[in-house]
Amino acid sequence: MNNSKVDQLLKEFTPELENTSKSWYFIFLICILIFAFGIYGLVTQITEGHIVTGMRDHVVWGVYIVNFIFFMGLSYAGALISGVLHLFKSEWRKPIIRMSELITVISLVIGPVFILFCIGRLDRLHYLIIYPRIQSPITWDVIAISTDIIGCFIFLYLSFIEDFAYLRDYKNLNVKPWRKKIYRILSLGYKGTIIQKARIKRSKNIMAAMIIAIAIIVYSVLAWIFGVTLQPGWHSTIFGPYFVIAAVYSGTGLLIIIMWIYREIYHLEEYITLKHFVNIGTLLLIVGAFYGYFTFSDYLTKWYGSVKMDKKLIDALFTNYYGLFILANYVGVLVPIVVVGFRRFRNIRNITISAVITVIALWVNRFLIVVPTLETPYIPIQDTRSEWLTYSSTWVEWSLTMAGVAVFCMLFMLATKLVPIVSISELAEENERGLMRE
Numbered sequence: 001m002n003n004s005k006v007d008q009l010l011k012e013f014t015p016e017l018e019n020t021s022k023s024w025y026f027i028f029l030i031c032i033l034i035f036a037f038g039i040y041g042l043v044t045q046i047t048e049g050h051i052v053t054g055m056r057d058h059v060v061w062g063v064y065i066v067n068f069i070f071f072m073g074l075s076y077a078g079a080l081i082s083g084v085l086h087l088f089k090s091e092w093r094k095p096i097i098r099m100s101e102l103i104t105v106i107s108l109v110i111g112p113v114f115i116l117f118c119i120g121r122l123d124r125l126h127y128l129i130i131y132p133r134i135q136s137p138i139t140w141d142v143i144a145i146s147t148d149i150i151g152c153f154i155f156l157y158l159s160f161i162e163d164f165a166y167l168r169d170y171k172n173l174n175v176k177p178w179r180k181k182i183y184r185i186l187s188l189g190y191k192g193t194i195i196q197k198a199r200i201k202r203s204k205n206i207m208a209a210m211i212i213a214i215a216i217i218v219y220s221v222l223a224w225i226f227g228v229t230l231q232p233g234w235h236s237t238i239f240g241p242y243f244v245i246a247a248v249y250s251g252t253g254l255l256i257i258i259m260w261i262y263r264e265i266y267h268l269e270e271y272i273t274l275k276h277f278v279n280i281g282t283l284l285l286i287v288g289a290f291y292g293y294f295t296f297s298d299y300l301t302k303w304y305g306s307v308k309m310d311k312k313l314i315d316a317l318f319t320n321y322y323g324l325f326i327l328a329n330y331v332g333v334l335v336p337i338v339v340v341g342f343r344r345f346r347n348i349r350n351i352t353i354s355a356v357i358t359v360i361a362l363w364v365n366r367f368l369i370v371v372p373t374l375e376t377p378y379i380p381i382q383d384t385r386s387e388w389l390t391y392s393s394t395w396v397e398w399s400l401t402m403a404g405v406a407v408f409c410m411l412f413m414l415a416t417k418l419v420p421i422v423s424i425s426e427l428a429e430e431n432e433r434g435l436m437r438e
Contacts, residue, residue, distance in 0.1 A: 014420070040399065077254070079148075095423075103251065104152050104155075104211075155211050162190065162192070163425050166424055253284060274347070295329050328364040328368055329361075331357060
């Protein structure tokens with residue numbers, strides 16, 4: 001181990017762990033206030049029932065399910081990117097891989113919570129565990145998500161152990177005694193021996209391969225829950241790969257946004273360069289092309305098919321949801337392709353803007369999959385109030401949605417106060433390889 005390099009990295013990155021700026025507290029306070037407003041919305045929903053939401057007997061799912069699909073997609077993308085980059089040992093991954101790992105774990109924590117908001121009788125939730133039915137796709141989802149959470153937490157922890165040990169042994173670290181005690185406990189006695197390094201490396205390789213496979217299975221199961229129904233717009237064999245590609249697309253966009261934020265705040269220009277944005281942007285372009293292809297294939301077969309209700313759904317998308325449809329399936333695909341594909345537009349600012357558009361477009365895409373479909377029933381609806389036939393989200397749903405985003409930000413901010421946002425162990429390993437080659 002090149003201790004001088006490690007000491008240099010620790011000296012550079014530990015000030016962010018030791019000192020907290022007023023702007024950090026301000027942003028965190030805003031997130032707490034948003035979260036508190038979400039709690040107020042949740043209390044309102046629990047006391048008054050689902051009548052305070054836009055969900056009705058015919059449109060039984062809304063923004064909550066959209067958020068669930070979206071956050072689970074982000075987690076899958078983070079797992080895939082971090083796992084693939086780790087297995088292929090891409091050297092340029094080192095400054096950004098921790099961001100990808102944190103996206104995976106934090107999204108996995110937040111996403112399933114939105115399912116709970118759809119349940120009218122939370123007191124019966126335990127029946128799903130006590131009396132599981134393997135024939136039910138919901139049971140598949142519970143098993144898959146639980147396995148994914150465990151696997152991703154293990155992978156994240158393995159990537160943290162070496163940094164915990166560095167922080168434990170760094171004598172110039174000026175933090176509270178309880179922080180040092182945490183580093184000592186979480187480092188598990190790691191001393192950086194050859195055997196320990198080999199075991200950590202082997203374990204990370206195994207977990208990287210596992211989380212890629214698990215993530216694919218999890219999001220495929222989520223897609224199958226839609227696909228095995230006879231609902232117009234959902235009964236499609238393409239939903240499995242379509243959901244997986246869309247998930248990678250949105251997660252890649254979010255990774256670019258987080259890269260830009262931390263690059264600007266912590267002045268990481270030396271570590272997160274234009275090369276990283278171009279490389280991840282290229283991934284965004286490739287995945288966006290596949291996403292556009294799957295989207296075109298899905299809607300083309302519905303449009304020219306002989307199924308009456310599918311054609312009715314398409315008509316609704318092009319009339320009631322025309323603007324959202326264009327944003328999700330045209331703007332969200334073409335902008336990243338143009339920005340990354342043409343050298344004259346390929347800079348950090350433009351790539352980040354295209355990533356923001358991508359994330360928004362993919363959330364809208366999930367919305368268009370869920371809501372318009374439920375507004376297009378097979379059986380004609382009679383003797384029902386017209387306003388109950390369509391879905392319109394309420395402040396309660398949006399308060400909980402924003403609370404989910406706030407919790408994501410808070411957990412990310414807290415994680416980067418525990419360990420550096422850039423993995424010291426990864427950068428130290430890169431330096432060691434360079435010395436060995438010399």
